[in-house]
Amino acid sequence: QVQLVESGGGLVQAGGSLRLSCVSSSPTFGGNDMAWFRQAPGKEREIVAAINWSGGRTFYADSGKGRFAISKDIAIRTVYLQMNSLKPEDTAVYFCAARTTVGTWDYTDPGQYDYWGQGTQVTVSS
Numbered sequence: 001q002v003q004l005v006e007s008g009g010g011l012v013q014a015g016g017s018l019r020l021s022c023v024s025s026s027p028t029f030g031g032n033d034m035a036w037f038r039q040a041p042g043k044e045r046e047i048v049a050a051i052n053w054s055g056g057r058t059f060y061a062d063s064g065k066g067r068f069a070i071s072k073d074i075a076i077r078t079v080y081l082q083m084n085s086l087k088p089e090d091t092a093v094y095f096c097a098a099r100t101t102v103g104t105w106d107y108t109d110p111g112q113y114d115y116w117g118q119g120t121q122v123t124v125s126s
């Protein structure tokens with residue numbers, strides 16, 4: 001069983017920055033694809049960003065392109081989401097997700113991830 005523990009959420013003014021962290025207990029973290037999703041009240045969970053197992057490929061939702069950056073530190077089993085120029089519409093609970101299986105990967109599909117963190121709240125005030 002893999003545990004994912006997020007941190008770094010909080011309240012920030014529009015235009016501010018936050019860095020989310022997700023620490024994994026997976027002994028095979030170096031081989032896991034990772035992603036950040038978010039879910040706002042009354043809305044479906046949506047992809048924010050994803051990074052492949054090696055860290056060599058990253059993907060972003062249009063909403064975060066140019067503002068967000070995902071990265072992975074295999075040595076400390078941690079994935080980060082740096083969020084800059086935050087907007088009120090970025091307010092949501094942010095979840096870290098891990099994919100431990102191999103094969104074709106649709107990074108936008110929550111169903112393709114095997115493990116999820118508990119979520120961390122991000123609130124952006126106007």
